[in-house]
Amino acid sequence: MTFAKSRVALLLVAILFAGGCASMTDPDVRAYLHERTAYANIREGHLDRALAELRRALRENPKEPTILNNMAYVEFRKGHYSRAVGYLEQARVLRTDDNDEPYILNEARILIAHHDYQKALRLLALIEPRPSWPKGYRKIMAEALIHNGQSARALAILLGPHGGMTLDRPSSP
């Protein structure tokens, strides 16, 4: 009788533990572990390895924008401009609130690096009406405006107080 009770208790513990192990191998956790390895590879300059890990991470968790951001980073460093922009646009879509700002800024950086100032300005204009601007926004916006020949607006962005001030959308060439 006691033996039977022990077996039932052991079985119960095993089921609970197995349930835990199943949770431990959640896709989100597996994605995190791949992403973490990829981040270390990026820091060590192993871009191909990083990209392979990021692809695995993305398969596990296709909704994590930092994976897409880092894929964009790797592709950009490898010279694949349009792929990098594509990944960042995907990342932006996944974030519907103000958390899309890091991805907007990164995409704008890539666009400016490729002298596509008009597109960068259209993108940066998404942040302009928001109640607070992320760090680095003024600099990127001003640079894009100056390169686009709108230095007066650039100075207004750099020097003007934020809040209530809205600028016209950049003019088309």
Next chain:
Amino acid sequence: MNLRRRLSLCFLLLLFSGNAFFCSGRVRADPPPMTPDASGSPYAFPFSSDADMAGDFKALAPPLLPWGPNTSGPFFTGTAEVEPIGSWYLEPFAYDFMSPGVSYLYMPMRLAVGLGHNLEIDSFLPLEQTWVGAPQSPAGKSASVFGVGNTHFEIKWQLTSDENVYLPLAMPAIALTFDFWVPSGQYQNLNPQDYSADQLGNGTFNEGVFVLVRKHVKPFMFYLQVGDILENPSTVGVGYEFDNSITHNLAPNFHMVDGNLLYYAGAFEHVLNTEWGAGYLLEFYGESQSGQNLFFGSANAPPFSFLWLAPEVEATWPHNKTLSATWGAGVALPVYQSDYPRTITPMGTVTLYFNGPFGYRGM
């Protein structure tokens, strides 16, 4: 000089040149666009080139997955993480140590405050309700006494943090605690008709040192606490019940020496639902008094030891940025005891966390 200041300077230069233009009757206009490499800039300072701008594009560290709110955690095992500075929590416990004919309801009220510098201070002020059943031979009445027990203070010093909350072999959080007990509970002038129910403390000043370890391996947490408690000698009277909860002193003004008390406990926690902090725990807890005191020689208080196993459940509600409340319940069951009563202990606790400005739990 940062970019903004540089551009302010540039702006002043532009104003100056604009005034000059006004004087000459010319109209102000934007200068021509800058080239991608920032060469030929009309301004008095160099702008970033487009390539420099791209240098600010950095890879992002993967965000930690949320653990959800705090959980109640184990009853006998402490946690190795300290409270963030400015944060504090209030945690009333209730343990009903039930052995044949005796119910000892022990209700310590814990107050933990984060001090910063990896330090935390805790105080435990226990309320106690002791009930002893009526003896059959000679026949008597049951006794019930309510009062304050021994007060306990603790300084916790966190040495390491959990390096990776997903990997089992990463460095866990480790802390040392330094504990002190003050004999604020009654232990002298006991009424014989209360059968020691009116004894609310053991009458000793105690000092203890503990090592605490906690490791997250999502969605599990593992806890361990091992320590040694030194009990200072004390003078006790007739009817005094020793720490083994069985033997009573029969000599007046007895100079009692307790042996060092080994305390060990550990727990496995599985958080099933991070939104509600809901989960279960399996905890073990034991004490052993070997009969030797580190500083005061052989003990004349009787040695004892026991080991309990406790299944527990927990949930969290409500949970927000300034306050969270965790709830826990369980029962400690006897696995082994030597010169100690076979005790079953139903337990319950609620913890009210108040998050300070410098820390927010839940990771």
